[in-house]
Amino acid sequence: MTSMAFRSARIGVLCVLVTAVGACGLLPRSGPTRNEIFAGSVQREGDAFVVEVNQRVTAATAVVPALGFPPELVNAGLSDSDIIRPGDRISFTIYENVTDGLLAGQGASAAQIEEVQVDSAGFIFIPYAGRIRAAGNTPEALRGVITRNLDEQTPDPQIIVRRVAGDGSTVTVTGVVGGQGVYPIERPTRTLSSMLAAAGGVTVPPEIAQVTVVRGHHRGTIWFQDLFRDPSVDIALRGGDRILVEEDGRSFTALGATGAQTIVPFESQVISAIEAIASVGGLNPLLADPTGVFVLRNEPQEIARAVLGRDDLIGAQRMVYVLDLTAPTGMFEARDFVIRDADTVYVTAAPITQWNNAISALTGTLGAAQTVGSAAGN
Known part of the structure; x- marks a missing residue:
């Protein structure tokens, strides 16, 4: 051959x-x-x-x-952040036009009453003014009520009312945000985007961040970036809302x-x-x-x-x-x-590739067999 x-x-x-x-x-x-x-x-x-x-x-x-919020969340208007609600805390400064006032005491012109909490029924108690319904009023309206009640006992009292949002006007923010916690709904944080900003923003790439809002029996999820593309999903918040920010799990x-x-x-x-x-x-x-x-x-x-x-x-x-x-x-x-x-x-x-693999497998096998044969012949 x-x-x-x-x-x-x-x-x-x-x-x-x-x-x-x-x-x-x-x-x-x-x-x-x-x-x-x-x-x-x-x-x-x-x-x-x-x-x-x-x-x-x-x-x-x-x-x-398809992500989005249900109508129950989208159609809720901005809440009045000045309205006092159960759980809020209220501080008062009361000035009296006498040297020996009811509340200020001897030699003082003003009395400080710090952080009186509105009870679950919506009431507070102020000495000499009595038990007053605070919930549903603005600080200005409450000032008028207390002024009238004290005016009968001390001449022309001047009152300053300061409201601090309590557990009746707060939301919970959790997930991949800069600072998880419970945040009050105040005038600058009445919308979803502003509340997320107050919580430190998202800590994952915005392209893959999803925001879920739970309010009672209603819930919805949106892409974080949609807050800035579609103003309608920058919803108004309500006390008790729960906000969860997650990374896209796909x-x-x-x-x-x-x-x-x-x-x-x-x-x-x-x-x-x-x-x-x-x-x-x-x-x-x-x-x-x-x-x-x-x-x-x-x-x-x-x-x-x-x-x-x-x-x-x-x-x-x-x-x-x-x-x-x-x-x-x-x-x-x-x-x-x-x-x-x-x-x-x-x-x-x-x-x-299959052909090359086959060639490699066969040549490798034959080479190994020849090596074994040579070893056996010796």
Whole structure:
């Protein structure tokens, strides 16, 4: 046998061995091949719908979480921060036009009464003025009531009233803010944005911060940035409101021939397939098949019906969306296709990669066998 013929025979045997090893699934790899994914489609009696992404599919699947406040929160007008409420604390300075007054005492012209708390029924007690209803009044109105009550016992009293918001006019702010705590609703902090500013603002990137407000049986959640895009969601606050600021908890999983295989948290409200790939280092240039970028998800019934043009589907459906980055519009489709929470982005290995793996496995195995044989002959 000539040298050329012998070389050709060896190559032929090697090809057969590579094909056999690959067919047996003995080679290490990160996941299924492009052909194996297509083979598992419903169209081929599998359990998932495999759909190539185009403009119609992109439009049908572009669903972003709908956040907002219910009308009960949006339609509440600004509260009057001057109205006294149960739980508030009130301080008084009472000036008397006599040298020996009822409250000021000998040699003093004024009496200080500090932080009298409004009881749960809305009343306070002032010496010589009696038990007075404070809740529902402004400090000015309360001043008039106390003046009239004291005027009968000390001539022309002059009264200064100072209100400090108590537990009846406070909100609780928790979560990823500069300072968690209980804050009073005062004139500068009557709206959601101003209260968050008083609490030190958010401590996570604004793009992924969500704000939840709970008021009695009503609650709603918005994106933090919407406070500055849509004035209608900068709602007026009420005593007892609870405000929770959280980081967006959505994520997707990247697998296969990408720069990294990991769980990736969302870094913006909307992320496209091309951005998802870029966030994990892009496609591995030595491994990836750019025609085999897949997005796997369980699609709700309504969206699955719209994507497939069928009205006989019941319940959530397993969907595999295919992106071919080498197609004329492939990069545009990947740019427009929206990734959603819990998606899996999987990139298959190029066929040549499997071939190289097979060659490496076989040559390594043959080399090891020759080494063992040589050792045994010695």
